[in-house]
Amino acid sequence: MALYGSKAIRGHGIPEAMEQILVNESNIKPSITLLKPISSAIAIGTGGPFGAEGPIIATGGALGSTLGQLFKVTANERKIILAAGATAGMSAIFGTPIAAIFLAIELLLFEFSPRSILPVALACITGAAGHHLLFESGPVFTMPDVAIPSNLALGIYSFMGIFIGFLSLGITKIVYWVEDLFEELPIHWMWWPAPGGLAVGAIGFYAPHTLGVGYDNITGILSGTWPLTLVLSLCIFKFLSWAIALGSGTSGGTLAPLLTMGGAAGAVIGMFILKVFPEAGINIPLAALIGMSAMFAGASRAYLTSIVFALEATMQSHALLPLLGACTGAYIVSFFLMENTIMTEKIARRGVPTPDSFEPDILQKLSVAAVISDTETVINANTTLSEIRGWLGSANIKDTNFIVVNNQGDYAGIIKLTDIYNNNLDENSTLQGIISAKPNIAISNTDTLRRAVEQMSKSGVEILPVLAEDRVIGVLTYKDIINAYGGYIEKSEFAHTRISLKRQRIKMLIKGKRLIDFNSDN
Incomplete structure (x- = not known):
């Protein structure tokens, strides 16, 4: 197919x-x-x-x-x-x-x-x-009701999220490493699912619970009753089976396997903490739940989706704070140590950049009144062509469109430079006679720059009169818009550069190296 x-x-x-x-x-x-x-x-x-x-x-x-x-x-x-x-x-x-x-x-x-x-x-x-x-109206994944955790338990759950974040990073890297190994096979990609399926079958022969979607495995892990050996084997063998199958190009999903592995990892960590620190107050089903959510948050960086999904799928409202802490920890690890996620790595390799933030449109935030500039391009409608030509020659004006107003300062229209220097027109004629009708090309001082850009694009002009109660109070040029946008970009780029440097510092510290930043005083 x-x-x-x-x-x-x-x-x-x-x-x-x-x-x-x-x-x-x-x-x-x-x-x-x-x-x-x-x-x-x-x-x-x-x-x-x-x-x-x-x-x-x-x-x-x-x-x-x-x-x-x-x-x-x-x-x-x-x-x-x-x-x-x-x-x-x-x-x-x-x-x-x-x-x-x-x-x-x-x-x-x-x-x-x-x-x-x-x-x-x-x-x-x-x-x-x-x-x-x-199906049914109840929770998809049933689990015992969890109580409100103590502050100590909440802190431990948050640190568990950091650990799960490192696991999600490793899982993502290994999945695409396996995919790269399949790329090196001396056979056509159509045959890759065959050896992948052979590996899945071999693992499934010894660990049958790794086969299929495994939603029952998730419910079993969340019950908190499964023994440590079963949960640990499920985590390891499910990962091996899924990574090989997905790397081979077989058609399937990632959410359920990530939830299974994350839940198993969370349950194992919770059991270990309870063994070493019984007074920690860790709840195994809740540890499994935050492991599920943190694994998905770290691997996909779908931060809010991971938290809300765990709440909706289990209907455990008391899990909100632990989920928030664990997913935040996993997200921080993923953001600073992984350039792309399990969802974006494949298309990033094809040169397709993906947005990593949802910032408001700066043109939608800025008003026209905040960026309009004083200009000499507002001309009285009674000015003759001879007068305007002489003025343009002496003033060295480079504008190509000019705003025309009447004696009362009301907007009358726009005239182009090519019309002013049209040799077929009488030089004693006024601008009022050249602009045949008042064009509907103007912008209010309360409008946004986005509205101004749309107006310029539709009208094919590079300058707009700015009106306040039908009176011209200034003009807006495309240069004004570019300068306003450029100022925002400069501030945004500075923030992105700082984040990028922080990412590099963290990676260097992990590798035992130092990063010298010549733009910093520290």
Whole structure:
């Protein structure tokens, strides 16, 4: 199916959806809508150690993109429909609509606005209703009720998140290292899933609980009743099976395996802490839950999604603070020590950059009144061509568009430099006679720079009169907008540079080296 259908069905599908959003205007081949679920069903149904959520997200996204291509919509609207389809699939699988909305924001939309959130929210509500209709209305992963942890336990859970963050970093590196090993095989990529499947079968023969989606494994780990040897073997063998299968290009998901490995790692760490420090007050089911969430937060950097998903999937409200502390620790480790995530590494290797922050549009924040400049390009409508030509010659004005006002200072229109020097016009004629009608090209001083840019783009002008109660109070040029934006970029780049240097320092300290920064006084 990958060879004759589409290579995009290989792997877990979310990086491919992200790539289409970022570089291909959210256009996904309609064939993915059929090929992805069929290929994933075959892979998982025959024992592949994957979750069903990744293929469902990819399938829903492909369906949304296909519908967006059938109708005449913009690329941004098609992106929203794609995200709505993808997150509706996740909500239908787990019954977690709020987590699905955050997934759309952090991994697909890369924005937060009413025009995108409302359609996605409606789609997620519909998906959750389908989940309740087809499955059940209770938590997807049942676990014993947890009590409010003490401050000591809360601190330990947070440090556990840091440790899980290092594990997620190692898991991500190993997965792509395995993928690189398959790249070096002297056979066509179509055959890679064969040796991958052989390894999965060999591991599954000795550890059958590693086969399939393994949602029952997650429930078992969260119960806190599984023995240490079983949990530890599940963590190790599930990781080996999943890493080999995913690296071979087999169609499947990543969320369930990450949750399984994270939950097992959290449970093992919790058991060890209880063995050494019985007074710590650690709860094994809660340790497993924060391990699940922290593993996903560290590997994908979907920070809010990881926290909310754990809360919705288990309905354990008392776990909020431990989840927040653990996911924050895992996120810090991932952010400073890993350039790309398990979701973005593949497309980053193809030269596709992915946003790592959701900053407000500076043009939407700044008003026209804050950046308008004084200018000499406001001309009285009664000025003759002879007068304006003489003035332009002596003043060495380089502007190409000029704003015209009447005797009362009211805006009358815009005149171009080419019209002023038109030899077919009488030099004694006034500007009022040249501008035949008052053009609707102006901007209010209370409007945003984004509105001004849209106005300039639609009208094809480089200068706009700034009005206050129909009176011209100044002009706005494209240079004013560029200077305002450049100032913001300069401040933003300074902040990004500081973060980059901090990342380098941390990596050097881990390697036992020092980084000399000549731009710092320290």
